[in-house]
Amino acid sequence: MEISYWVVAALLAAFYLFAGGKKAVQSQERLRPMMGWVDTVPMPLVRVIGVLEILGAAGLILPPLTGIAAWLAVAAAGGLVLIQIGGITVHLSRGEARMIGLNIVLLAAAAAAVWLGTTWL
Template identity: 35%
Template sequence: MSIAFWITAGLLAVVALVGGITKTFVPKQKLAAAPGGQWTANASTGFVKTLGVLEILAAFGLILPAVTGIAPVLTPITAICWVLLMIGALITHYRNEGVSPVMLLNVTYLSLAVFVAFAAA
């Protein structure tokens, strides 16, 4: 795999891990007060924590299969799942805030995930 793949997959994995840890362990009220986190005010705590756990799993799914060579098909599958998650994030942010700067980040992460999916396939 190319250096560009590893840099992109690593960056995306860090984003997923940080976002997942935040959603899983930071109280919902604190998330709702943060920029870009307003959507959590209208979501259940269980939903937010579930998204967090899925993001943590995505962080591992983007890297471990490619590194270990065990079920490497899971890396592009995880990247495609991340694309779907980012589409959901775009819809959620648009419904709650209209067009916002956070949506640019979502589009960036979506684009990185598309690259990872194709590069790993």
């Protein structure tokens, strides 16, 4: 279980550091080609989502790595589940049902991290 958690957590952390970093620092014009939804969401909210994704990535790795408050990893994974539920909701509200594949994969991976974290940590 421990190895499974670390594999899932590392993959999620890498993705969310990249995606969250882009949302946190890039302009709306630079984000638009990859994330069309930034036109319908205020940029301060996009920035908040980016910061939450970065914090979620750190929360998946740092607490279990240091052994300090390891339960935070489960909370971080649960937060990433909520982010993906929000992402799916935004895509469906925009009529982009074909765009939710990645969201579903990330949702499943984050849910797996929650489960693995509760059984291992």
